[in-house]
Amino acid sequence: MTPIGSPDASDSAALSTVQLNAHWVRVRDRLRAEVGDVEYSTWLKQIVLGPLEEDEIALLLPSRFLRDWVRGQYGDRLQNLWQTECPVVRRVELQVQRGGTTAASSATSGPEAAQPEEDAPPATPATPEVRNDLAVPLDPRFTFDTFVVGKPNEFAYACARRVAEKPSSAGFNPLFLYGGVGLGKTHLMHAIGSELTRDGRVSVAYMSAEKFMYRFIAAIRSQSTMEFKEQLRSVDVLMIDDLQFLIGKDNTQEEFFHTFNALVDAGRQIVVSADKSPSDLSGLEDRLRTRLGCGMVADIHATTFELRISILEAKANASHVSVPTKVLEFLAHKITSNVRELEGALNRLIAHANLFGRPITLENTQEVLHDILKAHDRRVTIEEIQRKVAEHWNIRLTDMSSARRARAVARPRQVAMYLAKQLTSRSLPEIGRKFGNRDHTTVMHAVSRVTELMEQDVSFAEDVELLRRMLEG
Numbered sequence: 206m207t208p209i210g211s212p213d214a215s216d217s218a219a220l221s222t223v224q225l226n227a228h229w230v231r232v233r234d235r236l237r238a239e240v241g242d243v244e245y246s247t248w249l250k251q252i253v254l255g256p257l258e259e260d261e262i263a264l265l266l267p268s269r270f271l272r273d274w275v276r277g278q279y280g281d282r283l284q285n286l287w288q289t290e291c292p293v294v295r296r297v298e299l300q301v302q303r304g305g306t307t308a309a310s311s312a313t314s315g316p317e318a319a320q321p322e323e324d325a326p327p328a329t330p331a332t333p334e335v336r337n338d339l340a341v342p343l344d345p346r347f348t349f350d351t352f353v354v355g356k357p358n359e360f361a362y363a364c365a366r367r368v369a370e371k372p373s374s375a376g377f378n379p380l381f382l383y384g385g386v387g388l389g390k391t392h393l394m395h396a397i398g399s400e401l402t403r404d405g406r407v408s409v410a411y412m413s414a415e416k417f418m419y420r421f422i423a424a425i426r427s428q429s430t431m432e433f434k435e436q437l438r439s440v441d442v443l444m445i446d447d448l449q450f451l452i453g454k455d456n457t458q459e460e461f462f463h464t465f466n467a468l469v470d471a472g473r474q475i476v477v478s479a480d481k482s483p484s485d486l487s488g489l490e491d492r493l494r495t496r497l498g499c500g501m502v503a504d505i506h507a508t509t510f511e512l513r514i515s516i517l518e519a520k521a522n523a524s525h526v527s528v529p530t531k532v533l534e535f536l537a538h539k540i541t542s543n544v545r546e547l548e549g550a551l552n553r554l555i556a557h558a559n560l561f562g563r564p565i566t567l568e569n570t571q572e573v574l575h576d577i578l579k580a581h582d583r584r585v586t587i588e589e590i591q592r593k594v595a596e597h598w599n600i601r602l603t604d605m606s607s608a609r610r611a612r613a614v615a616r617p618r619q620v621a622m623y624l625a626k627q628l629t630s631r632s633l634p635e636i637g638r639k640f641g642n643r644d645h646t647t648v649m650h651a652v653s654r655v656t657e658l659m660e661q662d663v664s665f666a667e668d669v670e671l672l673r674r675m676l677e678g
């Protein structure tokens with residue numbers, strides 16, 4: 206893929222919609238940093254990216270008043286920022302968006318309340334896939350090409366690819382991706398979105414569940430819920446990230462449930478991600494959980510050493526910096542929790558090497574990353590948990606993996622499983638394997654049983670808390 210802003214992107218035809226959106230995100234961020242949040246929200250938030258024709262980029266505003274104001278106050282600055290960010294763009298044309306659907310709808314006062322104008326010049330839609338203000342520019346780095354596939358994520362990857370190739374196919378709607386923090390759920394969702402919007406075939410809306418809720422609340426406040434609903438229901442593909450955020454937010458869940466049904470009934474595709482499977486998302490309404498589990502549910506498991514190495518290799522290659530295999534292995538051994546942290550550590554090493562012009566070695570890796578490595582050294586292992594729990598209840602360590610079911614043994618074993626889930630980043634199947642090859646459902650049962658018992662029995666809860674504190678050291 207052509208890197209954004211690379212010299213290869215020398216003419217407007219070479220710029221894909223995704224690249225253009227990425228430039229726009231950066232221009233906007235810079236402008237926001239310069240003018241501050243308040244000024245930005247008052248005047249600039251409502252600008253929508255329009256088409257690029259030759260060297261002129263169109264930016265659309267919902268009213269003539271706002272267009273004139275932005276042109277007078279920020280026109281030059283926008284032009285300079287665009288030229289720096291993307292030299293292909295030489296001119297910025299501020300236009301009034303026909304119908305003004307984007308932001309005038311949620312405006313309550315101030316310039317946002319200005320009415321869209323009938324006599325405004327007809328503007329081409331922002332980009333083919335951006336239908337209204339629901340679509341968030343997708344991160345151009347998160348594509349299928351940059352996603353490294355291995356055992357823990359191959360199923361989720363295959364499902365995501367399938368949805369990107371054939372949205373709304375039977376058995377894959379909704380697609381529910383779940384897994385621990387930083388394991389690639391968002392990356393896969395963006396990859397689906399980028400693929401689908403590549404040639405403007407399909408309109409995609411992607412947002413976090415949190416954003417979904419805030420937009421819903423804003424729509425209620427501005428009495429524009431009908432419009433919000435219509436916007437949501439007009440997309441071909443709706444993707445909601447981190448759905449667990451809706452736990453306990455009953456009204457938003459209700460809204461999401463109806464949107465979900467309307468879209469699926471109309472043959473549109475839904476993609477959802479969360480940190481747990483639908484059945485484990487207690488706190489979500491039963492009917493919603495049931496519907497979420499009706500399509501394809503794909504788990505992204507914790508990374509293996511091999512996958513971590515492959516990811517590091519891919520990222521090191523992409524950065525064109527030589528990183529010795531020993532260093533990659535060292536990082537893959539030390540940073541096991543999630544890919545985001547792994548990537549962060551590698552990026553820091555690369556930045557350091559570039560800054561000081563020094564090659565990366567094992568010695569300077571330890572020096573540069575000493576704080577990250579120290580934090581990881583303190584992480585508890587399942588073996589430690591088993592040892593501490595066995596000592597505490599005076600049972601044999603081997604009983605952690607034995608088949609004995611007597612309560613005196615089974616209960617401490619359940620506590621150890623519970624603590625393993627709480628204190629390590631291991632997946633349920635991995636924890637099960639460490640406890641005498643037990644199934645992940647046994648671990649799930651242990652976690653919910655211990656949670657339940659802690660609520661019922663104060664002294665048991667104190668025991669578990671004490672163990673946790675000892676282990677966390």
Ligand SMILES: Nc1ncnc2c1ncn2[C@@H]1O[C@H](COP(=O)(O)OP(=O)(O)OP(=O)(O)O)[C@@H](O)[C@H]1O
Nearest residue numbers: 351352353385386387388389390391392516544545
């Ligand atoms: N298999 C992979 N190949 C390449 N990069 C990956 C992979 N898995 C994760 N990453 C990278 O790790 C980072 C974190 O991934 P992502 O944001 O998708 O995680 P997530 O599962 O959505 O996490 P969260 O639960 O915090 O929302 C991203 O930069 C992503 O590109």
